[in-house]
Amino acid sequence: MSFDAAYQSQKLKSVGTRPLRPDGVDKVTGRARYGADFNMPGQLVARVLRSPHAHARIVRMDTGAAEALKGVKAVVTAADLPDLTNGDAELFAVLDNCMARTKALYDGHAVAAVAAIDERTAKQALKLIEVEYEILPHVVDVDAAMVADAPILNDELFTGGVDPKPDTPSNVANRAEFGHGDVDAGFAEADFIVERSYKTEQTHQGYIEPHACVASCNPDGTAELWVCTQGHFVFRQNCADLLGLEVSKLRVTSSEIGGGFGGKTHVWAEPVALALSRKAGRPVKLVMSRDEVFRASGPTSATSIDVKIGAKADGKITAAMATLRYSSGPYPGMWAELGAMTSFACYDLENVKTVGFEVIVNRPKVAAYRAPSAPMAAFAVESAIDELAQKLGVNAVELRIKNAAREGTKSSYGPVYGPIGIGPTLEAAQSHPHMSAPLGKNQGRGMACGFWFNFGGQTCSDLNVNADGTVALAVGTVDVGGSRASLSLIAAEELGIDYKDVKAVVADTATLGYNDMTDGSRGTFSSSMATISAARNAIAIMRARAALTWDIPVEDVYWEDGHAKAAGTKYGNLSPLSVRDIAAESGNTGGPIAGHSELVADGAGVSFATHICDVEVDPETGATSIIRYTVIQDAGKAVHPSYVEGQYQGGAAQGIGWALNEEYIYGADGRLQNSGFLDYRIPVCSDLPMIDTQILEIPNPNHPYGVRGVGETSIVPPLAATANAVSNAVGVRMSHIPMSPPRILAALNAERD
């Protein structure tokens, strides 16, 4: 059935309200089951042996003693995960990352795994595995990896995207360029130019729940996987591909997920657990420790970025340019490319050019982290815009408003914008009381904008009308932050029934068609589209049932306010039939009533935000405290405003952590030194003030209710907003994130000298 996704302005009854979430009671009583909360009869415990070296050839491995240990049921190495990737380089990287084949490429890289009857035995077995390493020179810094004599990680990697194709291997995997116009001409026109280099350190998504799964391979060739994931259908595909299973024989159930933020879009342990289960013939539970989470999962790119912006004296930007170098771990990624695309997306520019370099280093394979790559690019660009405003002697908000992209602007990465929210968020910031509140001694205010593409993608939902008129909604996008509540609101809205009569669940891979992951801020956007579509299909059936009941043509039955109604005056004596009425009779009118939907949710609608941050910096210690923070973001339409606010606040908090304290710290030996929450310092409750939010609603023309994704954009501005605030407080431009106290104090000392 065709589905019209176009926005229709209408008064909404359920959407926009704030009902209680359906999974709330389970989560406050401890009953909700996460990755590690599931067990199977006869289950074994798995542990993974990891390389202590940043870069080393695996010369020899002997697992004999471990296999011989009483209680050990399986030991696997790369030999148990043969290469079935058939030339697919991306999939091979996933395989090699799950279990190192010839070389360990970072501290924490898995080299073997055991399954044993209990944890003690599994740990003991790990100690009995002998690995002989030939230690190779390593490189962990993004700039250092690019220099001519840097240790080369992969002799078969030649820089892509350059002409002619290079004939010597390099750690630069790819070069990507975006933009339009003539930047040289633009800079020649400029009255003022700012130019600066920036660095950001590597951070981790920092979800509180470590990766966990239970894998069970059966003797009949079928397999089951219980796992905390952002995308069980994608995990099914990856695991089936890597293990040589038919997709239909692997059933993946997504547990409740204890945070992901992009970090659970990627298989690490799951193929290993399946391989262990296959070898042992028993279910296997694999739970990562926190140390393993930091050393071997996540993280985001470390970056090094140069920005140059020129403007006329009146503030009109004439040219903008950025060169972005992003580390991707030991395998090629597309992170710099995303950074290059997003850099100047907030602005209407005649001449713009961005170049991104993907750089491989001896660090864990980079995974998406909430608007991946955009926060670092925004840090550099929004810092430069702030500096430009100071140089021009104009207000930083006004400068941004003057140059902001609008409907019809050709974006710096190509497409022409439809109706967008950058201008409105800036204007809201300008008139927000926060912007004019007085500042005290050692305090500074900063602001910054952010952009994210948002994503739609493949989506499939089932909506079943029960005999009592309540509705069971099965969706295939994992609920990471309250989407079951949002999608229940959507179903209630479309059907015209009460929110409490809808119960949404996340279905497993055996009971619903394929769904892309919950990433790209797509969960509520795409599944709401599929839910509306499924509801409309169910309504079509209910209209037909009403027509049958009344014995009138179906064309004469219309749907309004949750009821089938007979059109016109000729059926004047027919009372409308509610969902409940129709459902009660369904056994006599053709059986169960259901609406199904499968679609590709196009037109996700780009998202913009503007943040305002006040800080106080202790000039004697470099300690920064956030004293006030405001998030203004376009949601298109906020389906459940409480959880939209939650996304805004959570993204801001993560960005503040990144800006101030979070970073991967490596020793000279290439080993990660802070693989725990003690020294990987995410914000604690006493670090933050209340985070004010303002939701703007500029409808997305490509969604029936105007919904846009809201999950990611909120992490884009905080690095720059915080850096601008600190720079304004101390009078020194901070160009290295995180702005830890030693970095701030060193910058202040340098200024004083």
Place this chain on the structure above:
Amino acid sequence: MSSIAVSTTINGDDVEYLCQADETLLDVLRNRLGLMGSKEGCGTGDCGACSTIMDGRVVCSCLVLGAEAQGRSIETIEGMANGSELHPLQTKFIEHAALQCGICTPGFLMAAKALLDVNPEPTEEEIRFWLAGNLCRCTGYDKIVRAVQAAAAEMRGEAA
């Protein structure tokens, strides 16, 4: 290695179990007693997801040996509600959208309960510092603090 027999009180009930000498209370709760509401986020006392109340003080159960529970009184998230009647903190956490993924929620609830047990009218600052050992990566803490304030007000008999 021989097991240690432990007699203790959990959520008001007498409980006996056998554990290994090096087994944590968290592992005992989760793996031996099926009380999986306490979560392991770090295993080193840095995240608070395993918070339980022992003899009136909130502790990280990952930093308590199972053997140490002998003769003590332990409260876990599973004992927070009174039958089907939720504790005000539980209700307010749901009402205020104070959880997103929810993995940290049991720990926050136990820690917040311990706070309100000793300080029925905490300031925002007191709440924030008391809860600093409970990490949340989803919410930015705003709605959590508000939920604790609202629960405290309700428990004091004030209109929330």
Place this chain on the structure above:
Amino acid sequence: MRYERPETIMDATALLAQASDSAFVLAGGTDLLVKMQNDDFEAELVVDIKSIAGMADVVETDDSFVIGAAVPCAALGEHEALCAAWPGVVEAANLIGSTQIQGRCTVAGNLCNASPAADSVPALVAANAQARIAGPDGIRTVAVEDIPTGPGKTSLAKGEIIEAIVLAKPTDRSGDAYLRFIPRTEMDIAVVGVGVCLALNDDGAVASVRVALGAVGPTVMLCPEAAETLVGTKLEDAALEALAAACSAASTPIDDKRGTVDFRKQVAGVLARRAALIAFERAGGSQ
């Protein structure tokens, strides 16, 4: 690993004396259980001292406070007389870890863990606290600063247990304070810590003073040359500058994941200045 819960201190010391080197005392466990998470850590014996009578008590005598080795730091903050007498020590003890850690951790354990960054130790050293040690040969008492000998190392002999920390009642017109620097507001290990305890003479000038520095050397250290700068002063700017300079000069820190050498040296001076002012005010001093 064996777990023992003796009921007398004699039994505890006997257990430790007979055990191999991998025997550990368990009080609050907030350091020991973290170490146990490490795959390479092995313990043959853990001796839980919490069932020994008196270990969990703070006893106030005519001239001192005796803090049992198993008293959780949270309990120190609930002891009104102790808070009034030694606010700096109590504040330092209450800075260790989170609320959850506070319910378990002990000052004796903080001392025996022998981390140079231990929060309570600079305050205890500044307060001239004594450690009462039980061992196979009986009881001995030593100054707290003599317990740690290097990172993770102590002067305790095999079989010895610190059974209590003893703080003399403060003299009139004295005050103590402890400040530390951490990157966040909570949950971090001290990057620098400074404890100051001073007493005033009848003129309101500093008569005697002890300054202790944490996290800027292999152990918490008493810094007499810094203390010297304040004697006879009313903490005038020049005196405070001299104090800061002396503390920075006495610091011999390392670069690590928590801070740099330059940062630690500079901030040691800053915190010393600030802590001295607090202690001075608590002593009833005025400038």
